[in-house]
Each structure stands twice: as C-alpha cells, then as structure tokens.
Amino acid sequence: MSDKPGYRRPQAGTQPDYLHPAYQxxxxxxxxxxxxxxxxxLSEITGxxxxxxxxxxxxxxxTAQHDGEPQGERIIIHGRxxxxxxxxxxxxxxxxxxxNAAGRYNHxxxxxxxxxxxxFTGTGRTxxxxxxxxxxxxxxxxxxxxxxxxxxxxxxxxxxxxxxxxVLTRLVTQMYFPGDPLLAYDPIYNCVPDTSAKERLIASFDxxxxxxxxxxxxxxxxxxxxxxxxPMEK
Amino acid sequence: MTLNATxxxxxxxxxxxGLTWLNREDLANAGTLGERVAITxxxxxxxxxxxxxxxxxxxxxNAAGKYDHxxDDQDKAxxxxxxxxxxVPVDGEGRFRFSTIKPGSVPGLKGTTQAPHxxxxxxxxxxxxxxxxxxxxxxxxxxxxxxxLACVPAERRRTLVAKADAAGVYQWNVVLQGxxxxxxxxxx
Numbered sequence: 001m002s003d004k005p006g007y008r009r010p011q012a013g014t015q016p017d018y019l020h021p022a023y024q025x026x027x028x029x030x031x032x033x034x035x036x037x038x039x040x041x042l043s044e045i046t047g048x049x050x051x052x053x054x055x056x057x058x059x060x061x062x063t064a065q066h067d068g069e070p071q072g073e074r075i076i077i078h079g080r081x082x083x084x085x086x087x088x089x090x091x092x093x094x095x096x097x098x099x100n101a102a103g104r105y106n107h108x109x110x111x112x113x114x115x116x117x118x119x120f121t122g123t124g125r126t127x128x129x130x131x132x133x134x135x136x137x138x139x140x141x142x143x144x145x146x147x148x149x150x151x152x153x154x155x156x157x158x159x160x161x162x163x164x165x166x167v168l169t170r171l172v173t174q175m176y177f178p179g180d181p182l183l184a185y186d187p188i189y190n191c192v193p194d195t196s197a198k199e200r201l202i203a204s205f206d207x208x209x210x211x212x213x214x215x216x217x218x219x220x221x222x223x224x225x226x227x228x229x230x231p232m233e234k
Numbered sequence: 235m236t237l238n239a240t241x242x243x244x245x246x247x248x249x250x251x252g253l254t255w256l257n258r259e260d261l262a263n264a265g266t267l268g269e270r271v272a273i274t275x276x277x278x279x280x281x282x283x284x285x286x287x288x289x290x291x292x293x294x295x296n297a298a299g300k301y302d303h304x305x306d307d308q309d310k311a312x313x314x315x316x317x318x319x320x321x322v323p324v325d326g327e328g329r330f331r332f333s334t335i336k337p338g339s340v341p342g343l344k345g346t347t348q349a350p351h352x353x354x355x356x357x358x359x360x361x362x363x364x365x366x367x368x369x370x371x372x373x374x375x376x377x378x379x380x381x382x383l384a385c386v387p388a389e390r391r392r393t394l395v396a397k398a399d400a401a402g403v404y405q406w407n408v409v410l411q412g413x414x415x416x417x418x419x420x421x422x
Contacts, residue, residue: 003343004305011238016362025244025360028280029410031419036386038366038420041342043353046303047293048319050256086235097252107248109287123252159245159252166305167293167353168422172364174243188243191362197241223237 005228006040007168008084013194022187024148040168047167050093052127060126062098062138070120072101072139074215077175077203081132081162084226088132089169095125095161096136103142103156112144137215143182155182155189162222169224176202177218242363247287249357250323258320261292261334265315268297268335273369273396273404277328277356280411284328288358288408292320292332294351299338308341336371342381349376349383356408356419366422369406372397386418393417 018030038044058064063074081089099105099122102114106122120139128134141156157174164170176183180202183189189198200223209217245253262270277285295301295318300310302317322332334352342348349370356365370377372395377383383391393415396406409415 008239014238015242018362018365020362023244023360023362026362027360028283029285029358029360031365031416032280032411032413033390033416033418035419035421038382038422039343040422041348041382042301042306042340043293043295043348043351044422046301046305048317049303050319054256082237084237084239086237095252095256097249105248105251107251109247121251123255125252125255159243159249161245161249161253166303167355167366170291170355170364171240171242172245172357173240188362191243192241197238201241201243223240225239226237 004042004045006045007166007225008228011194013192014197016191020187020191023191044167047165047170048163049165050163051091054093055125055127060124060134060136062120062122062124062136064137065121066119068119070100070117070139072117072120074137075140075218076135076137076209076211076215077158077218077220078133078135078206078209079203079220079222081128081134081222081224083169083224087226088128089164089224090128090130090132092128092165093125093163094128094134096123096138096158098122098138098158099141099144101139101142103144114142114144140177148187153182153185155180155186160222162224164224171222171224173222174201175220178202178205244359244362245289245357247359249289253289253321254323256321257323259322259332261294261316261318261320261332263315266297266335267313267315268337270333271336271371271404272331272333273406274329274331275405275407277324277330277358277408278410282412285358285410286324286326286328288324288328288356290320290322290324290330290408291355291357292322292334293353294318294334295337295340297335297338299340301340339376346381347376347379349374349380351380356410365410365419367408367417367419368394370395371404390418
C-alpha cells in the first residue's frame with residue numbers, strides 16, 4: 001500500500017505550548033521532555049466515525065431539555081466546520097458543554113456560589129450537515145471565578161469538542177463572545193501569541209440569524225486540520 | 235484557500251457534563267473477534283499526585299489489523315462487532331480501566347509494519363492541547379521492528395509498553411511530567 005498524505009503541521013503561534021505558566025494548572029501537567037515527532041501513519045489518518053445515528057431530537061437545543069425554560073438570554077449559535085484547505089467537513093460529531101446564565105456548571109465539583117438552574121443541564125451535541133454547518137440553541141453562559149490567581153474570572157465561554165475525519169483532526173476548544181472585557185485578563189484565551197488565532201475563537205453577532213422577539217444569533221466557524229497536498233516521499 | 239486550524243483549549247474540570255454520554259470502557263462485545271485484554275493504570279502529574287479529572291480516548295485496529303475507517307483500504311476483513319473507539323474517564327484516584335481486544339499489526343510508512351498498538355489521546359484540565367501517546371504490548375516480537383518505537387530513545391520506550399500482571403491485566407500509567415518515568419508523548 002502506498003503512503004497516503006498526512007495532515008498539515010500547525011502554523012507557528014496558532015496552537016498552544018503545553019507549558020503556559022500564566023495558566024497554573026499547566027505547570028505540573030505539561031511534559032518536560034521533548035515530544036517525539038510522529039509521522040502520520042494509517043493509525044493516525046484514520047479515526048472514530050461517530051455520526052448522526054447517535055443524536056436525538058433536542059440534543060442541539062439546550063433550552064428544550066427540561067419541562068421549563070432555563071433562565072438567561074436565549075441565543076442561537078451556528079457556523080461552519082471547514083478544514084485548512086477551505087473544504088466543508090460534513091457528518092462529524094460536535095459536542096458542547098457550558099455554565100448556566102449565572103456562571104455555574106451543573107457539575108458536582110463546581111462550588112461557585114451561584115444558583116443552579118433546574119431547567120438547564122448545559123450539554124448539547126449535533127452532527128454537521130452536508131455543507132459542514134452546525135447549529136445550537138442555548139442560553140448565554142455567565143462568567144465565573146476560578147482559583148488561578150487573585151480575582152480571576154473566566155470570560156463567558158462554551159466548550160466545543162469535535163472529531164473530524166481522523167485522529168489528527170480531533171479538536172477541543174472554547175468559543176467566546178464579542179466585547180467581553182474579561183478576555184484581556186484570561187490566561188487560557190491568551191495561551192497563544194498569534195492575535196488573529198485568538199480572535200478566531202470569538203463568535204460574531206449575526207443579525208440575520210437573530211430571531212425577532214426570541215433569540216440573538218451568533219456565528220462561529222471552526223477550522224480542523226487539513227491534509228497535506230502531497231504524500232510523504234517513498 | 236488556506237486556513238489555520240482553530241486553536242485548541244483545555245477541556246477544563248467540568249468536561250463530564252458534555253462528554254460522559256459517549257463513555258465506552260468496553261470496546262469489544264461478545265461477538266468481537268480477537269484476544270481479550272484489559273488495560274488499567276493511573277494518571278499522575280509532575281509531583282506524582284493523582285490527576286482525578288483526566289479522560290482518555292482510545293483508537294485501534296481490529297484483530298485482523300484493519301481500521302473501521304474509509305481510509306483503510308487494506309484487503310482485510312472488518313469486524314461488524316468492533317469499532318475500535320473508547321472514551322475512558324479516570325476515577326477519583328486518577329485510575330482508569332478499559333477492556334478491548336489486542337489489535338493486529340497494521341502497515342507503517344515506507345513499507346514497514348507496525349507492532350500491535352493503541353493510539354491514546356489524553357485530555358485534562360491544564361492540558362491546553364490534548365496529548366497523544368500509544369500503548370504497545372509487552373512480549374510482542376514485532377515491537378523490536380516497530381518503526382515508531384525505533385524513533386523513541388531506547389531508555390524511554392518502556393513507558394509505551396503495557397505489562398501484564400499476574401492476573402493477566404495489562405498495566406500502563408500516564409505520567410504527564412517526571413524525571414525518569416515521564417510517558418513519551420508525540421508531536422502530532
């Protein structure tokens with residue numbers, strides 16, 4: 001079997017180093033020895049294909065998972081999943097999780113003194129359509145304090161997890177909201193030096209997606225790694 | 235058009251609410267072909283303290299050495315009872331355990347053959363980007379010819395090799411940081 005193309009390596013400054021001292025949890029959890037360069041073999045250009053058969057109705061509507069409506073500002077987030085070559089990535093799983101409008105996660109380890117919402121779990125999932133589009137309806141999460149440094153607050157964010165077509169396209173990241181004053185102080189948002197890479201983590205307000213008298217729209221596109229143009233040399 | 239991949243961020247400490255629905259600690263079912271193996275271990279940090287909020291994802295070939303994926307065009311049979319994906323959270327002591335079948339050998343690059351192995355991704359608070367490593371099996375003759383193990387400094391290869399204990403359960407730990415036993419992670 002001839003070798004197939006691998007995936008492009010990251011552009012400098014666009015992906016974080018494991019050690020980022022401003023984010024204190026990296027100090028004891030980042031490898032101290034050099035990473036070993038991994039040529040992309042069949043083991044990595046393949047990966048789990050988990051699709052629409054596991055998605056149920058309301059899985060992408062976080063406001064419709066309980067008897068009542070959750071508290072907070074109703075929003076619709078949509079966007080396109082593309083690869084680095086600009087091609088849509090159809091049929092892939094997108095998982096999200098988030099805090100409620102008060103900035104509290106429905107998680108036993110979240111001890112923030114803010115109310116839980118009995119009508120909000122904060123979990124969603126969907127599959128991209130044939131053109132790579134996804135959509136969620138949810139409420140805008142609140143900011144919340146954390147113990148990283150004195151008076152540390154996470155900006156409002158939604159966690160995203162995507163598989164893509166291979167092990168190498170696996171992506172876990174966070175989406176932020178425009179105009180959030182906490183972004184400037186957040187060591188996680190600022191874990192890469194490339195300004196445009198950071199700004200691409202911020203959704204944009206989308207008036208066309210906004211539903212009158214109902215919900216604000218936001219657009220957020222996601223880019224997964226793309227294939228190299230040429231196979232590795234034989 | 236050329237774009238750059240979206241920046242990776244940590245799963246954080248509360249990933250369970252979004253991700254546990256897909257937990258899968260038994261990759262094989264009663265009909266799956268191949269030799270059953272159980273793998274267990276612990277995730278620890280640079281102080282040797284347990285990491286109780288990590289999650290592993292596993293990807294592997296079936297017993298014949300075939301991946302359930304369209305890019306694998308080898309002339310080998312798929313196993314309808316095996317997908318090859320696992321999602322395995324750690325418990326409060328940083329311990330994990332999963333069961334599967336030992337995969338067959340799969341092709342490497344440039345005509346080489348890779349020894350049976352599992353690809354493992356490690357996610358946790360404090361990992362801004364997930365780590366990628368592998369599990370090989372102690373005693374496999376093919377380990378000596380594996381093209382990726384050959385890229386790993388000899389004294390560190392043992393961190394990638396699971397060893398069976400007296401009960402036949404393979405032991406394999408994830409040491410995120412450490413002077414001697416730090417697990418080998420790959421630049422993927």
